[in-house]
Amino acid sequence: MASLNVGSLGEYLREQRRTAQLSLRQLADAAGVSNPYLSQIERGLRKPSAEVLQQVAKALRISAETLYVRAGILDERDRDELETRAVILADPSINERQKAVLLQIYESFRKENGFETEDGAVTEDTDVEGPRTADGSVADPPSH
Template sequence: MSDPTTIDLRPRDPQPRDPQSQPRPLLRKVLGDVLRRTRRQQGRTLADVADAANVSMPYLSELERGRKEASSEVLASVCDALRIELSDVLAEVRRDLVDDRAQRAAVVRLDAVRSRRAAFGQGRSGAVLPSRPGGPGNVTCLLAA
């Protein structure tokens, strides 16, 4: 059984998946990580924050582990209990998602791009190459002198 905290939304293709590719994280998992990290940075216990947010300690634990989806009301209550703005939590979630995306980006060697262009009959014109099965934006090409 696959990990219930991640989901792969990329289009399915008949070719085998790249063994290094990873599924995208679920929002509830990343949000839970941010809430837990914030609580721990404040040196607070689950019981303390759960009591202040008026939610059960097991429920808050499930939120932090990414196993439950928080309603907007519960999320607002937990943010109030942690004395942080929802916008700050969401900004931290965004940073984590951007970091995750950067870690999942493929690195392509320049010589591989050149040979691929040659295979498709494209020279140095800078013509667009056919996209990979993951769609545009999945390849990072690093150039070195």
């Protein structure tokens, strides 16, 4: 079988499995996938689905998003945003309303700084220099 471009994913999974002190069979059982299939993933011969990666991540107690990035399913920037959102949503010290407010603030800061919005639209950087005049130059700050 020809090796797919998932070698780094397989190497990473093998490293994580060994760090967790799990045999291939133990991880396969915990993740609900076959032992031969998991072996092929580790050797870079198979490209697993996002669902399989999620099951493996859960069994290894690592971030599924990290595996998605390694498999080329998710962009690195997307992972950072998802992990930030996941941390906020998982925090037991704040209530649901507070979580929603924090996520709204986070999204507004991302938009202000020119990052993609949830719908994928790219926003422009917001001027931090101050208001602009009709000709586009920065207005003088008000005198006090």
